Amino acid sequence: MSRLIGYAAILAIGIAAPYLFPNYQSQMAELWLFIVFALTWDLVGGQMGYNSFGNVVFIGVGMYTCAIVQVGLFYSVTDYNAAKGGGQTVFTFDVVQYLEGLAVGLPLAAVAAGIVAAILGSAVLGMRGHYFAICTLGLGVAAGQIANGWDWIGAGSGMVVPHAPSGLGETSRFYYYLAFVLAVLTFIVVSWLYSTRFGLAINAIRDDEDKAEAMGLPTTRIKVTAWVISALFLGVAGGLLGNLKRFIDPIEVAFAGASFGVWMVLMVILGGKGTLWGPVIGAIVFQLLKEFFWTYLLGWQRVALGLMIVLIVVFFPQGILGFLRERFPERFGHKVDPALARGAAGEAAK
């Protein structure tokens, strides 16, 4: 019962937030997208043990797909990108066109990212441990470099996402609610997955892949499926992020391995790897810290973020939830024998 009230309270806060803090709508929309990034990263990285630096590929693919569909339904993408944003006055969209573009573009973004994940995943997911991590790092940068050289999608000068028509109300509020719905949906799907056999299977792969395979699990198929699921959500999130940023730079925004790519890992580590709520908490804390750095340490914000990565990874790898679980195990449903706990504390003191 108290759990239901908790969920209802979170939903209520989520719905009311743009009216409570109207100045921070785009930051809060970004926060919901970060929660999607962190939850989907943790599905593969935390629960399945495949640490990927390359999930930005799906964000980028979703972002470009959505923007190209939004434009391509009504105009020629070549002409649009040749105008380099200067054509914004020529290539206008009315409310119906804009909504139609989004309604087609976002699902297609998910499908495109899913297909890319299926293809890349079946090639790459046979690798383990740090080889997988570095290979996905390479994938992310390679995708960015290809987008950087591809003229049809604007090459290095990027692509301007269609501006929202004025009939739609406030743009950032519109995208806030889309991002909010996506985050809630992701959370529901992910937490449902963890309660199924599939969740047990990916945990088995994390704990010992060889044994899981020996027990008859089709490990490769499960790994690819998990990556595709996370890519579906990341594709939509990428489409939304592109519309929120309004400008797609191939290296700084779409395939930003050194920002979004690392940030999503950091959010999960900060919150607690391999837990359901860890990524959510990590994303919230991270977004607060990031906005704090951007406001008070202007010019040094990226230096501060780099320092934060090192500090968190080196000194706080168990994350907030991991720390709390160690500190208050009863709250997490672990039975603690008081005598044993005293003994352990005594051991630690020695």
Added chain:
Amino acid sequence: MILIQAPVITVDLVLNGLLLGAIFALAAYGMALVWGVMSIINIAQGEFVMLGGYVAVMMYWGGIHPLLAVPVAALVMFIVGWALYRAVIFRIVDRDLFVSLLATFGLSILLQQLMNTAFSGNVQIAEAGLGTMFLFDGLVTLSQIKVVAFVLAIVVGGCMVVFLKRSRMGQAIRATAQNARAARVMGIDTDRVYAVTYGLNAALCGSCGALVAMAYSIHPYIGLPYTIRSFMIVVVAGLGNFAGVIVAGLGLGAAENLAGFILGAQYQLAFVFGLLVVVLVWRNWRLAAKRQYLK
């Protein structure tokens, strides 16, 4: 194909690629050293190259001939590497590989952002003031500094090999690489060995960076490609295979230059990173046939 019709262009590209490849091999040798001894894959490798390059650029600004920067950069970077080991790396030596991967990734972002804030994102060159060589009746041009850099890279690498083979510290490093526990039992201070290894790696990268700054150019974001190239070379050559590292490095340099010509310069980096993926997938696929995987 223009490459077949005009073999001189191919010769030009391959020669320039080979000269570049020696520099890659030098950085890769450092990565193999740290990987083999400490089991850490140092993502900050390319950032050490970049820092060494900035040492050369600063000496050039100060009016000192940048060739002198090669030993100076090595010395400065040895200290930087030592300090980084004492501050951060020693905490992650025995930890999960992903932790060290992420921590060195964080270090690399920190270093590149620091340099970006300090020196702006502009491309910098340390002009060595050497001329150009012409081969084959002037059809193939090689700038002399690239040749000098090639030779120096080989010399630095050779010094490193001799150091590892002959000196007491080198023996201690190789002993630790074979079995750290046994080395500790035999009275080797492995913590100090790790510090020296990490410092030596940084020094190798630093001299490599000084060569890059003279023969090519540097900016704060060149790091990651160098890291990836080093990693690729080590994966192809195998740990502790010095000859393999040289061959793979030279081959990568030539392949990259040819690919940059065929695909267009804007896709050269995409080729490097794509090649990494292909190399890893291919090696893993070969191993999977034997029910094994890359370890």
